Amino acid sequence: MNKKTLENTVSKMMSEPKGLLAMDESSPTCAKRFASVNIEDSENNRRRYRELIVTTPNLNNYISGAILFDETFHQKMSTGEFFRDYLEKIGILPGIKVDTGAKDFANHPNEKITEGLDKLRERLGEYASHGAKFCKWRAVITIGESIPTNACILSNCNSLARYASLCQENNLVPIVEPEVLINGSHDISKCDEVTKASLENLFEQLDIHNVLMSGTILKPSMVISGDNNKSRADVSTVAEMTIKRLSDSCPNDLGGIAFLSGGQSDDEATSHLNMMNKHNKDLPWRVTFSYARAIQQSALNAWRGDDSNQSKAQEILSGRAKACSDASVGNLST
Ligand code: 13P
Numbered sequence: 001m002n003k004k005t006l007e008n009t010v011s012k013m014m015s016e017p018k019g020l021l022a023m024d025e026s027s028p029t030c031a032k033r034f035a036s037v038n039i040e041d042s043e044n045n046r047r048r049y050r051e052l053i054v055t056t057p058n059l060n061n062y063i064s065g066a067i068l069f070d071e072t073f074h075q076k077m078s079t080g081e082f083f084r085d086y087l088e089k090i091g092i093l094p095g096i097k098v099d100t101g102a103k104d105f106a107n108h109p110n111e112k113i114t115e116g117l118d119k120l121r122e123r124l125g126e127y128a129s130h131g132a133k134f135c136k137w138r139a140v141i142t143i144g145e146s147i148p149t150n151a152c153i154l155s156n157c158n159s160l161a162r163y164a165s166l167c168q169e170n171n172l173v174p175i176v177e178p179e180v181l182i183n184g185s186h187d188i189s190k191c192d193e194v195t196k197a198s199l200e201n202l203f204e205q206l207d208i209h210n211v212l213m214s215g216t217i218l219k220p221s222m223v224i225s226g227d228n229n230k231s232r233a234d235v236s237t238v239a240e241m242t243i244k245r246l247s248d249s250c251p252n253d254l255g256g257i258a259f260l261s262g263g264q265s266d267d268e269a270t271s272h273l274n275m276m277n278k279h280n281k282d283l284p285w286r287v288t289f290s291y292a293r294a295i296q297q298s299a300l301n302a303w304r305g306d307d308s309n310q311s312k313a314q315e316i317l318s319g320r321a322k323a324c325s326d327a328s329v330g331n332l333s334t
Contacts, residue, residue, distance in 0.1 A: 001171065001212065001215075002171050003214070006173055009093065009133050010217060012133075013064050013093060013173065013217060014256035015064050016286070017062070017326070018064035019258055019289035020064065020290035021059075021063045021065070021066045021290075022136075022291060023050060024072075024095075025292065026097075027071065030046055034049075037301055038304065048305075051078060052303060052310055053296065054077075054086060054087060054090075056314040057314065057318060058318055059092065059317075062318075065093035066087055066092050066093075066094060067096070073096050073127065073132070084131050084132070093133040095132060096135055098127070098136065099115065099136075100115045102138070108149055108151060111142060111148065113152070114160075120163065121166050121169070124166055127170075128171065133172065133173065134167075134172055134174070135173070135174055136175040137160055137176065138179055139156035141153060141178060141180045141198050142181050143183075143190060144184060148197075153201050157198070160177075160178065160202060161206045161208065165209045168211060173215055173216065174217070175290070176206070176217070176219065177219035177220075178199065178202050179220075179260055182262050183227055184228060185228040185230070186226040186229065187226070187229055188225045188232075188241060190226075191224055191225065192223045195223055195245055196245060199245070199250065203249070213251050213255065214253050219258050222264075223241040224242075235272060235275050239272055242276060243276050243283070250285070256286045259289055259290060260290060261291040261293050261294035261295075266320060266323075269294035271334075273324070273328060277328060278331075279330070288328040289324045289328055291324060295321055296317065298317075298320060299314070
């Protein structure tokens with residue numbers, strides 16, 4: 001592990017006023033997103049869509065790193081250039097999602113365990129040799145009747161720590177993502193309680209596995225009411241409770257924090273981030289975004305697979321990326 005290399009990558013990823021763009025939907029997830037706007041699911045359409053994203057004018061003013069799926073990492077653009085090389089050329093660090101998905105957790109109905117540790121060392125070596133600078137692993141924690149269980153939290157956090165230490169062995173910055181799902185009718189205090197348990201377990205496991213904190217980025221969900229809760233907490237409450245949770249549960253030497261959007265509307269995802277950054281100027285780490293849907297969805301809706309909609313879709317994408325960037329420094333105009 002080269003501490004300097006890892007810290008240097010972290011500082012590029014966390015540079016102001018930028019954040020991360022998650023465009024690492026697995027092929028089945030991408031198929032779902034395409035189906036919602038009647039786009040045929042094919043490798044060529046996935047390439048066309050991702051090419052539209054990365055060639056959006058001025059994207060590099062707002063985005064410091066892009067998380068790719070394996071197919072895109074090894075794919076060439078219509079120009080014949082690899083996506084990963086094009087991104088590096090325009091100053092956006094290429095990253096790669098390396099987990100192989102959240103699967104049913106044996107003996108634990110309605111819970112998931114993320115897989116992907118088998119042969120991970122070899123896969124990471126290959127990604128690094130092709131220019132990847134960072135990785136992502138997503139664990140899923142579901143709130144429901146008698147869940148999450150300790151077993152689910154512990155097993156997922158243990159896998160995240162094993163993944164993170166293998167990444168650092170290969171000088172790749174690990175993004176550790178313990179996503180507490182927004183789905184449900186729970187209130188914000190329940191979300192806070194589960195987020196606390198998840199973060200505390202995660203940092204304990206990372207510590208046990210000697211993971212370098214300054215070479216690690218946390219990708220958390222916000223502390224927020226369930227999407228079916230009848231009286232959802234307002235923007236200030238979400239911002240305050242999220243910052244309090246992170247301040248209480250994350251070590252000061254953590255490299256940085258970049259939220260997922262997790263099914264929030266575009267406006268919610270930017271307003272919450274803006275409120276956090278507007279009122280908290282002296283946090284020990286940068287607090288930014290690593291959104292997929294809250295950057296991409298409105299552009300995908302406008303594109304619908306039709307080349308004649310490309311510039312409109314790119315304009316929308318650029319607008320979303322700018323709004324997220326403004327929110328990441330507390331400067332979003334409302
Ligand atoms: P969303 O922002 O759509 O939640 O996706 C972020 C992500 O990368 C989930 O792993």
